[in-house]
Every structure is written in structure tokens, then in C-alpha cells.
Amino acid sequence: ISFASTFYWVGGTGNWSAYATHWATTSGGSTFQTQVPSSLDDVIFDANSFSSVGDSVKIDQTIAFCKNMNWSGVSNNPCFACISSSIKIKIFGSLTLSQNMNIPFNGIISFEAMTVGNTIKSNNTSLQCSMEFNGFNGDWTLQDSLTVSQSLTINYGILKTNNNNVRCGHFYSSSSNTPGGLLMGTSVFTCTQYWTIHNTTFTLGADSSYIKILGGGIQTNGPTSRFKYNVIEFLGNNVPNLNGSNNNIKKLILHRGGQVLFINAFIDSLFCSGSQLTIANGYNRTFNFIKAL
Numbered sequence: 001i002s003f004a005s006t007f008y009w010v011g012g013t014g015n016w017s018a019y020a021t022h023w024a025t026t027s028g029g030s031t032f033q034t035q036v037p038s039s040l041d042d043v044i045f046d047a048n049s050f051s052s053v054g055d056s057v058k059i060d061q062t063i064a065f066c067k068n069m070n071w072s073g074v075s076n077n078p079c080f081a082c083i084s085s086s087i088k089i090k091i092f093g094s095l096t097l098s099q100n101m102n103i104p105f106n107g108i109i110s111f112e113a114m115t116v117g118n119t120i121k122s123n124n125t126s127l128q129c130s131m132e133f134n135g136f137n138g139d140w141t142l143q144d145s146l147t148v149s150q151s152l153t154i155n156y157g158i159l160k161t162n163n164n165n166v167r168c169g170h171f172y173s174s175s176s177n178t179p180g181g182l183l184m185g186t187s188v189f190t191c192t193q194y195w196t197i198h199n200t201t202f203t204l205g206a207d208s209s210y211i212k213i214l215g216g217g218i219q220t221n222g223p224t225s226r227f228k229y230n231v232i233e234f235l236g237n238n239v240p241n242l243n244g245s246n247n248n249i250k251k252l253i254l255h256r257g258g259q260v261l262f263i264n265a266f267i268d269s270l271f272c273s274g275s276q277l278t279i280a281n282g283y284n285r286t287f288n289f290i291k292a293l
Contacts, residue, residue, distance in 0.1 A: 008027045008044045016061060017060050023037065039066070044070050046074060063087075086107065088109075089110065105127070109127070110133075115135075123144065130153070131150075133154045135156055140160065141160040153174070156180050159183070161209075164187055173199045182204055183203070189211050195218045208230050212233050222244070222245065233255075240258045242259065248266045254271070270287055
């Protein structure tokens with residue numbers, strides 16, 4: 001039988017696996033846990049965790065676990081890192097970071113909760129890793145803006161941006177029709193690479209949001225009732241490809257032209273600059289208004 005515990009980091013710089021010297025049972029304590037944190041255990045990093053500026057916690061296990069992770073009380077600008085980009089930390093609850101920390105962690109943060117009411121608060125930090133959502137029936141609400149330099153993938157569960165802005169590399173949803181979703185409200189969602197939704201059972205709330213794509217294109221396959229987008233703007237240096245089916249877009253902005261290959265799509269307003277606009281014939285595609293920028 002496993003019981004939930006609270007693990008407090010102490011002793012400054014160390015590896016995640018060193019439970020006998022770094023994972024205490026109380027804040028600043030000297031009694032230590034008998035194992036590394038499990039998916040039931042909360043992990044706390046606070047004012048008693050780091051005595052020197054730049055102390056670091058390094059994940060040295062292929063997969064690490066915790067329930068809730070909280071860095072909000074730290075001092076001395078600690079560093080959260082890992083030994084390899086293949087490292088994954090599975091979080092079965094909420095994540096709270098601190099503006100008083102550095103995060104060169106470049107592995108994968110995977111949210112695994114199968115319950116609702118989880119939160120993510122980044123406190124103006126930028127993550128250099130990939131982020132995944134893999135909790136069946138789980139949901140996560142952003143408490144502030146989120147920046148992830150690598151991919152952001154939703155396989156299971158619902159991410160609610162709560163009108164906060166999001167920036168990531170490649171946004172991706174699974175092609176296996178898993179019950180995932182993204183509710184964006186009025187968020188500005190910026191992708192530096194691509195926007196890809198292959199999942200026709202995906203729950204998308206994008207009818208009030210603003211999506212900016214700096215990379216090469218978009219692939220969005222909606223249900224027969226269609227995905228509904230508010231504004232999609234392409235700002236990259238390359239001519240984008242726009243592929244997919246069953247999409248309604250209120251406003252589409254192409255700064256360098258584009259290849260519009262949507263099937264079964266309604267685009268209310270298309271604004272385009274450049275001379276490389278290609279609109280494939282047929283495919284049940286309707287434009288209400290087209291104008292040059």
C-alpha cells in the first residue's frame with residue numbers, strides 16, 4: 001500500500017535520486033524520505049532548499065514522478081535541470097514555478113492527472129523543454145502566460161488557457177482520436193513552428209482567440225461540425241501550406257502568400273500580401289471576402 005507524502009528538497013545542489021540526502025520529510029529538516037517521490041507525493045522547493053546562489057536540482061532518472069510540484073518559495077535563483085533531453089518528469093497534479101529560478105531543463109514535462117482542477121503557474125519563466133498532456137479525463141488551467149520553446153502536445157485531457165497567452169514551438173494533437181482538447185478563450189497563441197491537429201474528436205475552443213504562426217504551416221482536421229477559428233495569422237519568412245478539412249476561419253492573414261489547400265472550409269475574410277497565393281480548385285472551399293494587404 002502506498003501513502004502520499006510531502007517531499008521537501010534540502011541541502012542545495014544534488015540529483016533527484018539522492019533521497020537520503022536531499023528529500024526531507026519537513027522544510028529544512030534532517031529526517032529523510034526512504035525513496036524518491038512517487039506519483040502520489042507532492043514535492044516542495046522553498047527558502048530552506050538552497051543556501052548558495054545557483055544551486056541546482058538535476059533529474060538523473062529516465063522517468064521521475066510527483067503529484068504537485070511547487071517552487072514558489074525558493075531563494076538564491078536555483079536551477080532545475082536534467083542529465084539528458086530524453087528525461088521525462090511525470091506530474092500527476094499541478095505545477096507552480098518561480099520567477100526566482102532558472103530552468104535549463106530540456107527534457108519532457110508530462111502532465112498525467114486524471115482529475116480536474118489542476119493548475120499551471122509559470123511566474124514569467126520560460127521553459128526550454130517539450131510539454132505533454134497525457135491525463136485521461138484530466139484538465140489543467142493556466143494561471144498566467146506559458147512559454148515552451150519546444151513542442152506542446154495534447155494527447156489526453158483538456159488544457160484551458162484561461163485567456164492567458166501561450167508560446168510554443170510545434171503545437172500538436174495526437175492522430176489517434178484520443179479525448180483531448182484546448183480551450184483558448186481570448187488567448188494569443190503563438191507557434192514558432194507548426195500548428196497540427198490530426199484528431200477529429202479533439203475539443204477546440206478557438207472562436208475568440210488569435211493564433212500566430214511563425215513557422216511553415218498548419219494542418220487541422222476538424223470534425224464534421226468543423227473547428228471554428230477566430231483569427232489565424234502567418235508571420236514567418238516562408239510561404240506556408242494550409243492543409244486539413246472541416247474548418248471555419250473568421251479571419252486568415254497571410255503576409256507572404258500561401259498555398260490554401262483546405263477541404264470543406266469556410267473562410268470569412270482572407271488578407272494576403274505577396275505574389276505567392278495559391279488556392280486549389282474545388283474541395284468545397286468558400287471565401288466571403290479577399291483583400292490584399
